[in-house]
Amino acid sequence: MTETMAPELTPWALASIAGGLFAVDPSGCGGVAVRAHAGPVRDRWLEQLRQLLPDKAPMRRLPLHIADGRLLGGLDLAATLKAGKPIAERGLLAECDGGVAVMAMAERLTSSTAGRVAAVMDAHEVVLERDGLGMRVPTRFGVVALDEGMSEEEQVPDVLMDRLAFHMDLIPIAVRDMDEPLWTSEDVGRAREFLPNVEVSDNILEALCGTARALGIASLRVPFLALRAARAAAALDGRDQVSEEDAALAARLVLAPRATMLPPSEDDMPEEQEPPPPEEPPEEEQNQEDQEDQDPAELDKPLEDRVLEAAKASLPAGLLAQLQAGLGARSRSSAAGKAGALQQGNRRGRPIGTRRGELRAGARLNVIETLRAAAPWQPLRRAQALADGSSTKSLRVHVRRDDFRITRFKQRTETTTIFAVDASGSAALHRLAEAKGAVELLLADCYIRRDRVGLIAFRGTEADLLLPPTRSLVRAKRSLAGLPGGGGTPLASAIDAVRELAESVKRRGETPVAVFLTDGRANIARDGSQGRTKATEDALGAAKELAAEQFKIILVDTSPRPQRSAQELAMAMQAQYLPLPHADAATLSSAVQTASS
Template sequence: MTTPWARALRVAGLAAADPQGCGGVLLRAGAGPVRDLWLERLRAAMRPGSPWRRMPAGIADDRLLGGLDLAATLAAGRPVAEAGLLAETDGGLLVVPMAERLTAATAARLAAALDTGRVGAAWDGSPARIGLLLLDEGTGEDERVPEALADRLAFHLDLTGVTWGETGVAAEDPAPYSVEDDPAPDPAADLCAAAEALGVASLRAPLLALRIARLAAARAGRRTVAAEDVREAAGLVLAPRATRLPPPVQDDAEARPEPAPAEAPSGSAEADDRSSSQTESVVEAARAAIPADLLAGLVAAQGRSVAPRAGKAGAMQRATRSGRPAGTRPGHPREGRLALIATLRAAAPWQRLRKAADPSGGGLRVQASDFRIIRFRQRSETTTIFAVDASGSAALERLAEAKGAVELLLAEAYVRRDKVALVAFRGAGAEIVLPPTRALARARRGLAALPGGGGTPLASGLDLAAGLACAVRRSGGSATLVVLTDGRANVARSGAPGRAEAGADALHAAGLLRGAGIRTLLIDTASRPQDAARRLADAMGARYLPLPHADAAAMSTAIRAAG
């Protein structure tokens, strides 16, 4: 398994042999011939007759979990159950396209099926012994498969760098391990040590690796787990989850304590040495299997949150009349849109009792308690508010970069529900130069007329920007504040000059921002990082970013990466 494609074929063989035991595969790859070929190899490796189902996007709970067959129930006059997709996939693999867009509710349903092997409650639900094939088609770090599902799958496979020319490797298992007298003395301990060395915090990871080691041994015809099986499992399961590089193994004879001259090495000491060497070999195998670009991406992603970002869709909020359907709930049609099918499903089981209680009428008996209305979720607007220090001799340069960053973000506002606003502070106060807008022509006109120079009323600028952000939130949107300043205030709230009072007012305004819970990024625009700007960022709970030489493109990228 020296090439990524050979490793991918090995994963396909193991996952097909025991889908439920493996949990499944998280496959990161865009649509294309390489992914299609791997899916064909996986399906061909499964046992004949094993179910292979594909889950539609936005699937409803009654189709996923099963529920009432409305037509059969109305025809029979009694409740008739209908199997859901999970029960139909019992013993096979469920393919989930665009898994990075799964809702939390659907991810919870799938995770429960993996844990219990049944639909619904473990004691009365239908069997659902399934494995999952999550197709991660996300294009950025902000699109991720829910961690609750990814943690339950043994294999995390990335085919984004595999070309069609590399797919000529035959789909064969490795040759059986030839050293019969080299069993793994304690595979669970070795895998736990490897997980700790790689920075894998999940307890499921070494347990899944142990299952894979046992599965590999069984496929090779061995009754016991060999050392090679443990090393392979560490490379396939633990390496893709690594968050740090393990320390290199020190091969220094002087570092090991020597036994006393009069004492011979005991059997227990020899066993300890062998166990230590075995653990080191497992860690080294996992280290060698870590993808080259994995750790660089993890370091770049540290410190980011999943909150809505500038230039991205806003946070999901509940709505009553419009948005994306998100199930149903009991309610009156005056409170929302009537869900007719769900209402009929709720009323169907009670028809025999209601007709027996009142045989005079005919047709379907629907009561107020049966009414179901549709629940909607829609994304709120995201507004990025730039608070720009327009004072001093360097104002023109700062304003030019702010104008460029605003225009870059506005270019994306035509396809996303977000807006941009601009607050400038100089002289004795602050002003809203550009109210929240997505109109590019209007923004350019407002930015072109913005003057610069004068004192630095930093507190007034923060107060005005905070008020604008709170107004955006009251209107149902979400706001991100980007402050461009060197942090050196010299005009107080009252308009009086003086660095001491102005600095105290600025820290007080920063504390109010932190208390309001406004997501904030502070960009230090000084020629070199300033302690005053760092203290200000700490006071407002903002991410501090020194960009003394940033152009508009770099600034726009930093704003998207903040959050």
């Protein structure tokens, strides 16, 4: 494997190596998360993986909205109705035993389905207790999660990503960059047979654990996934001992994509007093050192440092920039646009299962699940029908009210962003310009995000609702154009106005998000009287009342320097605090979208 350690390996070569290691030990490595759009590059990688797997190894595709009965197994409806007794059918996970499960559009996978797949991967068996059945089916398989997400908010659930050894990004790879596979199916077959003979020293395990810690990887499962990858690399080379090169390769493929921090470099280490220069060695020793092929400094480095350097060399350029900015490896999950809260019902949305219920209030009957619920009781019900003297009823499927299963749906509600803008003081014109630009930018995305935007301005002695929740860009510009500035700061009245508007938004079934643009310095109390002390007390009291509603709240500190008053107000209303004194409209809009995700 020494040749695979070269830092100049192309992304396609690394993807091919990951596919080969996964083919050797699918269950041990867990799987591969492949971020790629549908196209020839992804199809070529999947085809190479198919060629590397043994001929008898199954490779099943799991549909996105797969039902639990098909995923885990359950009652075979047709066989049960024909036989007159419960007949079980194997689920897709049981059919994947010894092979690979390919999950299309894994970024849209529900957390419940991902959790069920993860539980089977951990237990190596499917536990089935439903539809009057109780059985355990052993199964060991690997997962290929195809991430086709177009936006930053779409990602594979963490419960599944944590169990997949390899995280690959094929999007930057062009068709011309693809090459032939590094191994054949015969090579992988021999490696599979040799894999149980591969041993690992304690030094290798300590080096992988230390590298994971240095890269900020908190999961204890990840170093062991790297260890399985290193054992697969040794098996492919026909060696019974994991080498340093195998560990470094595993660090590049398994640990580097998960990095959440950069390890301290030598320049960041505290300066130490330089030791005195060593005495000149004898001439014979100098000649002997000149004949050495390797750098003594490299030889003196601990194994963990050498493995860590290999992982650092494999950090993608984009990931490296994110780590230097302190964003972490999974910034894609925190840079999302806003999405409304999940709402469940029985009329519209995406199907998420069934429940027992009555056929009323627009409920939709799930015929298949209703028949599944009724099937185990058919022998008893037919015998009862014969006892009643109705021979014709014995030929029918007897369905009763308790068997009715209603389809449940899930949909995301619309999001309404309520801006509360402080229009008081000498700097009001600058703050209002930022607010106007931010509102217009958010409105431009409303057709895609299904958002509404409202505007409350507070100045003088009260807060005014300038713009009720709307998607109309023309109406928003007209309302913002005539907004004056100056006067006192009735902060408590503004918080009360936001709370009342957010409550009305929530009653309509939408998700409210409140954004305050203020420095937090109140000087007008709730009753309209002046006085900073009473006004501050009223504002903090109103903030606590707003926090009790458990809305998502963001406070943008618009003062030239971060103010303690704004921080205390944000803490009282349990809001996210953003000090953006010099932000333009685009920066403010981006910050609000990120914070409200």
